[in-house]
Amino acid sequence: MTVGNGLSKKLLKNMEDKFITSTKPTWCPGCGNFGIWLALKNALTKLAIPRENIVIVYGVGCHGNMRDWMHVYGVQGLHGRAIPVAQGMKLANSNLHVIVVSGDGDCLGEGGNHFIHAAKRNPDITVLVHNNEVYGLTAGQASPTAQIGFLTKSTPSGVVDPPFNPSTLSILSGGTFAARGFAGDIVGLTELIEKAISHKGFSVVDVLQPCVTFDKVHTYEWYRKRIQKVNINEEKLRDRLAAIEVARQWGDKIPIGVFFETAMQTSEEREMNSEVGPLYLSPIPIAEVQKIIGQFQ
Amino acid sequence: MLAKACSRNGYGVIASNEYPSLIRGGHNFVSLHISTNEIFAPKSSIDILIALNKETVDVRKKQLAPNALILYDPKDYEWKKEEFGSDITLIPVSFSGAAMKNTIALGATMVFFGKEISVLTDVIKDIFAKKGEKVINENIKIATEGYNYAKSKFASITSHTLASGEIKDAKLMMNVSEAVGLGAIAGGMKFAAIYPMTPINALIPFFTDNATKLNIVYKQPEDEIAGINMAIGASLAGARSMVATSGGGFALMVEALSMTGIMEVPLVVDLGMRPGPATGMPTWTEQGELHMAIHAGHGEFPRIVLAPGDVEEGYGLTKKAFDLADEFQIPVIVLTDKYLNETQWQLSESVVNHMNQSVSNTTIGNIKDTPPFKRYDVDTQTGVSMRSLPGMKYGEYIANSYEHEEDGYTTENAQVRISQVNKRLKKAQAILKKALQPVIFGNTDADVTFISFGSLKGVIREAVATLIKKGKKVKHMHVAWVYPIPESFGEMLSREKRLICVEQNATGQLASVIKEATGITIKEKWLKYDGRQWTVEEIIEKYGR
Numbered sequence: 001m002t003v004g005n006g007l008s009k010k011l012l013k014n015m016e017d018k019f020i021t022s023t024k025p026t027w028c029p030g031c032g033n034f035g036i037w038l039a040l041k042n043a044l045t046k047l048a049i050p051r052e053n054i055v056i057v058y059g060v061g062c063h064g065n066m067r068d069w070m071h072v073y074g075v076q077g078l079h080g081r082a083i084p085v086a087q088g089m090k091l092a093n094s095n096l097h098v099i100v101v102s103g104d105g106d107c108l109g110e111g112g113n114h115f116i117h118a119a120k121r122n123p124d125i126t127v128l129v130h131n132n133e134v135y136g137l138t139a140g141q142a143s144p145t146a147q148i149g150f151l152t153k154s155t156p157s158g159v160v161d162p163p164f165n166p167s168t169l170s171i172l173s174g175g176t177f178a179a180r181g182f183a184g185d186i187v188g189l190t191e192l193i194e195k196a197i198s199h200k201g202f203s204v205v206d207v208l209q210p211c212v213t214f215d216k217v218h219t220y221e222w223y224r225k226r227i228q229k230v231n232i233n234e235e236k237l238r239d240r241l242a243a244i245e246v247a248r249q250w251g252d253k254i255p256i257g258v259f260f261e262t263a264m265q266t267s268e269e270r271e272m273n274s275e276v277g278p279l280y281l282s283p284i285p286i287a288e289v290q291k292i293i294g295q296f297q
Numbered sequence: 298m299l300a301k302a303c304s305r306n307g308y309g310v311i312a313s314n315e316y317p318s319l320i321r322g323g324h325n326f327v328s329l330h331i332s333t334n335e336i337f338a339p340k341s342s343i344d345i346l347i348a349l350n351k352e353t354v355d356v357r358k359k360q361l362a363p364n365a366l367i368l369y370d371p372k373d374y375e376w377k378k379e380e381f382g383s384d385i386t387l388i389p390v391s392f393s394g395a396a397m398k399n400t401i402a403l404g405a406t407m408v409f410f411g412k413e414i415s416v417l418t419d420v421i422k423d424i425f426a427k428k429g430e431k432v433i434n435e436n437i438k439i440a441t442e443g444y445n446y447a448k449s450k451f452a453s454i455t456s457h458t459l460a461s462g463e464i465k466d467a468k469l470m471m472n473v474s475e476a477v478g479l480g481a482i483a484g485g486m487k488f489a490a491i492y493p494m495t496p497i498n499a500l501i502p503f504f505t506d507n508a509t510k511l512n513i514v515y516k517q518p519e520d521e522i523a524g525i526n527m528a529i530g531a532s533l534a535g536a537r538s539m540v541a542t543s544g545g546g547f548a549l550m551v552e553a554l555s556m557t558g559i560m561e562v563p564l565v566v567d568l569g570m571r572p573g574p575a576t577g578m579p580t581w582t583e584q585g586e587l588h589m590a591i592h593a594g595h596g597e598f599p600r601i602v603l604a605p606g607d608v609e610e611g612y613g614l615t616k617k618a619f620d621l622a623d624e625f626q627i628p629v630i631v632l633t634d635k636y637l638n639e640t641q642w643q644l645s646e647s648v649v650n651h652m653n654q655s656v657s658n659t660t661i662g663n664i665k666d667t668p669p670f671k672r673y674d675v676d677t678q679t680g681v682s683m684r685s686l687p688g689m690k691y692g693e694y695i696a697n698s699y700e701h702e703e704d705g706y707t708t709e710n711a712q713v714r715i716s717q718v719n720k721r722l723k724k725a726q727a728i729l730k731k732a733l734q735p736v737i738f739g740n741t742d743a744d745v746t747f748i749s750f751g752s753l754k755g756v757i758r759e760a761v762a763t764l765i766k767k768g769k770k771v772k773h774m775h776v777a778w779v780y781p782i783p784e785s786f787g788e789m790l791s792r793e794k795r796l797i798c799v800e801q802n803a804t805g806q807l808a809s810v811i812k813e814a815t816g817i818t819i820k821e822k823w824l825k826y827d828g829r830q831w832t833v834e835e836i837i838e839k840y841g842r
Contacts, residue, residue, distance in 0.1 A: 021706065023706060050690075051693065052687065052688055052689060052690045052691070052692065052693060053687070053688055055534075055687045057530070060698075065707075067695050067697070067706075067707070068695070068706050068707050071693060072693055073687040073692075073693050073694070074693075074694075074695040074696070074697075074705070075530070075533060075695070075696045075697075076695055076696070076697045076698050076699060076707070077526065077529075077556065077698055078526070078552055078553060078556055078698055081522065081523075081526040081553065084518065084522070084523040084524075084526035084527045084530065085526045085527070085529055085530035085533070086530060087516075087527050087530065088488065088490070088526065088527035088528060088529065088530025088531035088532075088533075088534070088538070089530040089531065089533060089534040089687065090530075091488060091514050091516065091527075091530075091531055091536075092487065092488055092530070092531035092532075092533075092534035092535060092536035092538075093534040093535060093536075093686075093687065093688060095688060096534065096687050096688060113519050113520060113523070114519065114522075114523050114526075117518075117519035117523065271508075271514045271516070272514065273509045273512055276512050279487050279488065279512070279513075279514055279531075279536050280487060280531075280534055280535035280536040280686070281535075282487065282512035283512065283654045283655055284482060284483070284485060284511075284512070284652060284653070284654050284655065284656075285510065285511060285512055286652055286654055288507070288510040288511060289479075289482055289483075289511065289652060291510075292479075292507055292510075292511075293469065293479070293646065293649055293650075295423075296469035296470055296471045296475070296644075297301075297304075297305065297423075297467065297468075297469055297470075297646070
């Protein structure tokens with residue numbers, strides 16, 4: 001397997017892995033999840049966020065197993081429901097850095113409604129979509145991002161329905177940061193995740209991820225031949241329609257990089273009384289309550 | 298308006314409503330029961346009927362009490378005296394603008410009550426305070442027109458003059474949704490995610506009107522699944538959280554409810570019942586979801602179900618629900634219904650005057666600086682282990698919907714599985730020790746003991762009071778703590794001579810819950826499931842037969 005090709009020894013050499021747990025990863029050897037996991041750890045290390053302020057909410061799928069080899073506050077929720085949990089946590093304590101580790105099935109199948117509504121609200125959270133076109137944990141059925149014609153256990157004659165594109169979907173739905181990365185390019189992916197976490201608002205990184213067990217088509221080599229890094233200038237990055245034009249490209253050329261980034265008020269900023277600090281610590285304002293009680297007389 | 302006016306003047310008041318599932322039109326009916334003393338249920342007979350259209354008289358004619366007054370607009374229909382009993386008085390009132398019809402009629406009503414118009418106009422000033430002087434003055438003008446008209450033409454009618462109200466302590470008027478909201482605030486609630494659904498909708502404006510002032514966040518989620526998952530997230534991060542819904546929305550929340558069981562997350566659910574299955578009769582009432590509240594969720598985990606019977610319990614039990622959820626790290630379900638949520642009741646102001654600025658979170662903290670933090674420590678007396686909140690150093694763990702080790706990391710080990718299941722279920726014993734006793738009203742040595750839960754509290758209490766006045770030896774047991782029921786309740790029931798379980802459903806769910814907990818079979822079940830609340834009169838009549 002070629003996962004090592006993208007792993008930058010230089011990047012990792014002088015950094016201590018603070019996130020290690022006693023559990024060893026159980027992903028298949030060569031799984032794209034390794035690359036995403038390393039890039040996430042790199043990004044968190046570079047950003048120097050205190051470990052106790054990081055929360056990762058995991059979806060259910062192969063990606064979600066990361067929880068057991070990642071030493072941060074973690075939430076392993078229900079299939080498809082990671083994004084609402086993340087929004088609740090961020091609203092309750094806006095000091096936290098909340099990251100959703102989700103998959104294409106988790107995020108766009110079972111949780112599709114939550115994905116678009118979160119984009120619409122623009123909470124300050126980051127979503128990593130581990131996108132491999134298959135349901136790995138249930139042994140290889142087609143996911144909502146599977147391309148037409150793709151052969152899987154649930155589509156023996158090839159996928160017939162057109163796929164979702166996580167990047168265009170998030171841009172269209174109101175998200176304020178969209179990027180696509182490749183699990184085999186850990187250096188590039190580290191940079192994208194770092195930018196996504198630093199972005200204030202709903203940031204989505206669509207990560208192309210080979211499934212070495214259930215997908216013999218979209219291999220590391222297959223992706224390497226097609227991916228092309230794009231460098232969009234700052235002004236163009238704010239152009240939603242232009243971003244969709246780039247993000248929708250698929251085929252012989254698959255663009256990766258940051259497609260869209262814009263500043264907008266976040267969900268938390270709209271909801272919170274910023275004077276009282278994090279919601280979970282705010283007191284019961286007795287005088288106000290008494291006034292409200294008075295209205296019932 | 299009238300309810301508030303009476304409440305402020307020392308009267309007992311209950312305002313209930315009936316309406317079809319339509320936004321405009323259909324037969325909409327508000328009934329006010331007014332008494333010189335405290336009352337606990339509406340009344341079905343009508344003394345004064347204000348008919349804003351012809352249909353109202355057609356539908357309500359049968360309920361008219363002797364000597365009733367009918368206020369109607371002759372432009373709708375020219376009612377003839379012969380169409381009613383000879384004791385009925387017809388009062389033609391020309392209602393001007395459609396929106397103001399009721400204000401004119403209420404002004405006129407003050408004459409029949411023998412009250413000054415100021416009793417009403419003082420309330421108008423407060424109710425429309427936010428809408429400004431113009432709206433206030435317009436309403437006062439119209440109410441006064443009605444008053445002057447009745448005073449000049451019908452001052453001789455004194456059959457409905459009210460004696461002085463005898464209630465001394467200050468009362469608030471609110472529905473149970475609002476009482477639940479107030480209880481939530483008092484219980485330290487910081488986050489509510491509610492997808493709109495009848496009959497809990499009144500809770501939403503209570504929160505949204507005051508969210509910033511109250512330091513809370515109300516979020517309208519995309520669906521109930523998102524709602525409960527957001528609330529779980531907020532709770533994990535340390536904010537006391539709730540959701541509110543009806544049966545259909547609760548059905549969508551069930552998977553996540555089960556997750557609160559294994560993650561051991563505090564959560565309060567306000568489940569407002571209405572007739573099902575499925576969409577059923579959305580704007581009517583029923584108590585058909587007791588079984589669902591108790592059994593919802595795959596897998597086995599402890600919970601508490603509370604069923605308030607009035608506004609005071611709506612406030613008090615919701616407040617308590619947040620403490621219990623926090624103490625035991627479990628979901629607590631507050632079971633309400635359409636009747637409670639959309640009826641206006643009186644609540645003594647003194648009940649809500651004891652709020653603290655903060656609530657004590659007794660099961661958060663105690664983190665040592667030597668990781669790993671054992672979030673799911675099995676070595677406890679009660680099954681409750683200390684929890685950490687994100688942001689607390691050395692407190693990292695996984696809130697895991699998979700079975701887990703003491704530090705939250707996933708496991709499928711048989712021994713660990715057994716120890717974690719036992720840990721969670723151990724809470725049940727500690728919870729039972731907290732169980733509230735049933736509220737008992739009536740004769741100690743009763744021939745007949747009525748048992749009910751939730752919204753039948755007031756109806757049966759009134760019926761029992763009337764039956765006692767008639768010389769019957771009866772009593773009522775109101776079960777507000779419906780789950781888990783302690784065995785001691787069985788001993789209490791076994792001493793009763795004759796038990797009758799009165800419920801607002803078709804299968805006698807409370808009787809079945811009691812049987813499961815105590816082994817006692819309640820043979821007599823009075824069940825009503827037409828969507829209309831049991832009335833005091835119906836209970837008395839059925840008893841008589």
